[in-house]
Structures are given as structure tokens and as C-alpha cells.
Amino acid sequence: MQTKSNAYLTVYLSLIFGIVLSLLFVFVEGAAIGAVRAQAELVADLGMDSIFAEYNREILEQYELFFVDTSYGSTNGGTGMVEKHLADYMSYNLVPEQDLHLTGASTLLELSNPYLEIEEVSCASDDNCMVWKAQAVNYMKAVYGGDLIARVREQMDTVQSKGLIEKDVAGEIAAQKRAFEEALTKKGIVEYGAESEEGYSYQKVSGLFDKIVGEGIMTLVLPGSASVSGAVMDTGPYFSTRSKNGKINRGIGLHEGADKPDGVVDELIYGAYLMKMCGNYSAPKDEGLLKYQIEYILCGLRSDAENIRGCVERLFALRAAANLTAIYADSVKKAEVELVSTVLCTLLLVPELTELLTAILLGVWAFAESVVDVRQLLEGGKIALIKDSGSWNTSLSGLLSGSLSGSSKSASGLTYAEYLSIFLGLMNRDTKAARSLDIVEMDLRQTDGNEHFRIDRCMDYMKVNFGFEDAVGHDFVFSKKMCYGAETF
Numbered sequence: 001m002q003t004k005s006n007a008y009l010t011v012y013l014s015l016i017f018g019i020v021l022s023l024l025f026v027f028v029e030g031a032a033i034g035a036v037r038a039q040a041e042l043v044a045d046l047g048m049d050s051i052f053a054e055y056n057r058e059i060l061e062q063y064e065l066f067f068v069d070t071s072y073g074s075t076n077g078g079t080g081m082v083e084k085h086l087a088d089y090m091s092y093n094l095v096p097e098q099d100l101h102l103t104g105a106s107t108l109l110e111l112s113n114p115y116l117e118i119e120e121v122s123c124a125s126d127d128n129c130m131v132w133k134a135q136a137v138n139y140m141k142a143v144y145g146g147d148l149i150a151r152v153r154e155q156m157d158t159v160q161s162k163g164l165i166e167k168d169v170a171g172e173i174a175a176q177k178r179a180f181e182e183a184l185t186k187k188g189i190v191e192y193g194a195e196s197e198e199g200y201s202y203q204k205v206s207g208l209f210d211k212i213v214g215e216g217i218m219t220l221v222l223p224g225s226a227s228v229s230g231a232v233m234d235t236g237p238y239f240s241t242r243s244k245n246g247k248i249n250r251g252i253g254l255h256e257g258a259d260k261p262d263g264v265v266d267e268l269i270y271g272a273y274l275m276k277m278c279g280n281y282s283a284p285k286d287e288g289l290l291k292y293q294i295e296y297i298l299c300g301l302r303s304d305a306e307n308i309r310g311c312v313e314r315l316f317a318l319r320a321a322a323n324l325t326a327i328y329a330d331s332v333k334k335a336e337v338e339l340v341s342t343v344l345c346t347l348l349l350v351p352e353l354t355e356l357l358t359a360i361l362l363g364v365w366a367f368a369e370s371v372v373d374v375r376q377l378l379e380g381g382k383i384a385l386i387k388d389s390g391s392w393n394t395s396l397s398g399l400l401s402g403s404l405s406g407s408s409k410s411a412s413g414l415t416y417a418e419y420l421s422i423f424l425g426l427m428n429r430d431t432k433a434a435r436s437l438d439i440v441e442m443d444l445r446q447t448d449g450n451e452h453f454r455i456d457r458c459m460d461y462m463k464v465n466f467g468f469e470d471a472v473g474h475d476f477v478f479s480k481k482m483c484y485g486a487e488t489f
């Protein structure tokens with residue numbers, strides 16, 4: 001009887017042992033699969049970390065941003081080269097003991113990576129350079145915080161509300177002069193040189209205006225000892241021209257999770273970023289191909305000389321419009337001019353033209369004041385956008401004597417660079433972004449190893465599809481994404 005009971009127990013234990021053993025094998029198999037999957041994920045993560053650790057050092061050094069140059073300093077670039085780098089990095093992590101040169105060394109997992117494909121990238125120039133701008137704006141917000149652009153925005157609002165950019169002061173004065181002189185001619189008056197007791201005459205004022213227009217503003221405003229950079233560039237090889245010709249690499253644009261720069265505030269922050277990173281006439285970037293880089297962004301011309309001339313002309317036009325607005329609001333100055341106009345028109349025997357001559361004198365005074373303003377800005381001075389009566393640099397007596405002399409009376413106001421910030425805020429956003437990437441390419445091509453640098457080959461995000469296989473044929477397929485400023489996801 002005892003023997004029979006032992007037999008039942010033996011059968012029972014055998015059945016239980018078979019079940020437990022099967023369960024144990026399942027656990028072992030699951031652990032092995034989990035280990036292989038974990039290694040595959042780790043290998044992929046380490047490989048992508050290594051790729052993003054290869055950011056271009058010059059972009060970081062000069063522009064404080066992170067981008068991987070997919071050409072790696074060669075003449076060609078693209079995702080194929082990144083895939084090769086990624087595969088090389090992953091091969092070391094698949095068999096970490098391969099560099100130890102151990103005889104007979106092996107791994108139980110024997111993981112391999114037969115499939116690797118980069119499905120998506122974000123290029124710096126995507127979406128009208130939005131990827132580059134997004135990093136730049138985020139950098140400025142992270143480093144500086146607060147409201148970086150309150151003053152520039154206030155001045156921009158003033159410029160726009162008063163229509164200062166659209167106002168053509170030179171054209172208005174020229175039209176008024178023609179009307180005045182035609183009226184004199186109709187009356188048979190051909191001699192404009194009649195002078196008051198103080199030696200004032202319409203002819204001197206008219207001659208001063210003609211001098212400013214005829215000689216060119218650059219001749220009049222550049223400080224006597226100043227020199228202009230002779231740097232010249234060829235626009236053909238740079239981003240904005242390639243973009244117009246459709247010859248740039250393109251990615252998917254801004255990736256998920258990226259903050260899109262949007263609205264006036266972010267645009268002004270980008271302008272502040274450009275002012276910080278780029279050179280201008282008052283603070284040239286000596287190591288750049290062009291020294292006056294902000295002026296290039298604004299004007300887009302081939303040389304520093306052409307770009308500074310373009311910016312000075314814009315600055316002069318803005319100052320002339322602002323000064324004309326201010327002088328018409330100044331009752332004291334208007335009264336002075338009206339008195340002189342009355343005297344001169346009486347001498348010319350045309351008292352009915354007093355109002356027209358008053359407008360001419362006010363315009364030429366604003367014009368002459370603007371010449372002195374721009375000269376002082378280029379010398380490092382400050383000029384308020386809209387001046388009050390006490391901050392004018394020229395006098396009516398000097399104007400009526402045909403003189404452009406004047407001395408600064410203001411220790412406050414806007415600098416030359418701050419006026420450039422206003423122009424940046426007002427210009428076309430896409431044009432500004434494209435030309436700013438021209439500057440990046442110009443700067444980097446001056447450095448060792450970046451002679452063929454192209455910004456449209458630089459990426460800050462990628463999505464990669466991986467396929468792994470273990471020793472017994474299990475497949476592990478998954479995707480990973482990575483970008484600067486975020487973990488793998």
C-alpha cells in the first residue's frame with residue numbers, strides 16, 4: 001500500500017516539475033528577449049547621443065547654437081553620411097569587448113543591426129529658416145529672460161504710427177522749391193539772391209539743400225578720419241541665392257515639441273540676437289568676411305561700402321522725417337521761420353508766397369539737422385527719435401547762412417546700433433532670416449575645416465528607424481527621435 005502511495009507522489013511531482021520547468025523556460029526566454037531589447041534600445045540611444053555630440057563647434061563658438069553639420073567638413077553632406085556615422089558608433093556598442101582583443105570572447109546575446117534608416121531630419125534652413133530662428137529665440141529667452149525688446153518696440157511703434165518710413169522729405173522739399181521758383185518766374189523774378197540785413201537769402205537756403213542732395217549723404221556725414229571697410233563678397237555661393245534657385249537641402253521643418261517663433265515679440269528677439277552676434281559699422285566683426293554684417297542683412301549688397309551707404313541713406317531719410325515731424329510741432333521754431341519767410345518774401349516782392357517759403361525753410365532745416373544727426377551717430381553719439389526743442393544741433397541763423405555746422409546737445413537718445421535694431425524690426429522677416437544665414441555661412445567658411453560649409457546641411461533633430469536581430473532570429477524593430485534641448489523620445 002505504501003509503495004502505491006509513493007508511486008502516486010512520483011507521478012504528481014513529475015507533472016508539477018514539468019509545468020514548473022516550462023514556466024522557468026518561459027521566464028528565461030522572456031528575460032533573454034528583454035535583455036536583447038534593452039541592449040538594442042541602449043545601443044540606439046548611445047549611437048544617437050554620439051551623433052548629437054558631433055555638433056559643429058564653430059556654430060556654437062560664434063552663434064551659441066547647436067547643429068550637426070551632416071557634411072562633417074567635406075564637400076557633400078546628407079543623411080547618408082549621418083547613417084554611416086551612426087552605424088559606426090553602434091557597432092562598438094553592439095560588441096563592446098571587441099576592442100579588448102580577448103581570444104574566444106563572445107556575447108550570449110549576439111545582437112546585430114541589419115537595418116538602419118533616418119526617416120526625418122530638421123534642417124536649420126527649413127520653413128524659411130524657422131528652425132534656426134527657433135533655437136536663436138530660445139537661446140535669447142533662456143540667457144537673458146525678461147523683455148529684451150521693450151525700447152525697440154516702443155520706437156518701432158512711433159516710427160510706424162507717424163509714418164516716418166514712408167515720408168519722402170527730400171521729394172517734398174524739391175516739389176515745394178519748384179512751385180516757389182515757378183511762381184517767381186511767372187512774376188518775372190529771376191534773381192533769388194535778395195538778402196536781409198543779416199545776410200539771409202532764399203538762394204543760400206536753396207543752395208544748401210542742393211548741396212546735400214548733390215554731394216551725397218556719405219560725403220557729408222562720415223567723420224573726417226573715418227575709413228570704410230573694403231570687404232567684398234560674391235553672393236552666388238551663399239544661402240539666400242541658392243534658396244531662390246531651389247538648390248538647398250530640405251527637411252521636415254520644425255519638429256514636434258519645438259516652439260515656433262511667432263509674432264512681433266519673437267521677431268524682435270531674433271533681431272536682438274542678430275545685433276548680439278553680428279558686426280556693424282560701430283562694432284565691426286573683424287574675423288568675418290564682411291565686417292558690417294547687420295548692414296548686409298538690411299541691404300543685401302556685395303560690399304561693406306555699399307551696405308553702409310544704403311543704411312546711412314535709410315537712416316538719413318528716417319531722421320529727416322522725424323525732424324520734420326518735430327519742427328512742425330515746435331511753435332517757437334515755426335514762429336522764427338515764419339518771421340524770416342515774411343522778410344524774404346517782402347524783399348522778393350511776393351508776400352503771398354510766405355506760407356510756401358515757410359514750408360521750404362522748415363523742410364530744409366529738418367534736412368540739415370538730419371545731416372548733423374547721422375554724422376554724430378556714426379561718431380558714436382546718440383540722437384532721440386523725436387527731438388524736443390532744446391536738443392536741436394543746428395540753428396536757423398546757420399541754415400540761412402548756408403552752413404551745415406552743428407554740435408551735439410544730447411547725452412541721451414538712440415545709438416547707431418539701436419537705429420539698426422529698428423530697421424531690422426521693420427524689414428521683411430523672410431529676407432532678414434535668409435540673409436542672416438548668408439552671414440553664418442560667410443563666417444564659418446573663414447574657419448579651418450569649414451571651407452565648404454552650408455547651413456542647409458545642418459540639422460538639430462532626427463527620427464531613426466532601427467532593426468535589430470539576436471542570435472536565435474528574434475527581430476526588434478522600433479523608432480527613436482532626438483533633438484537638442486530634449487531627451488530621446
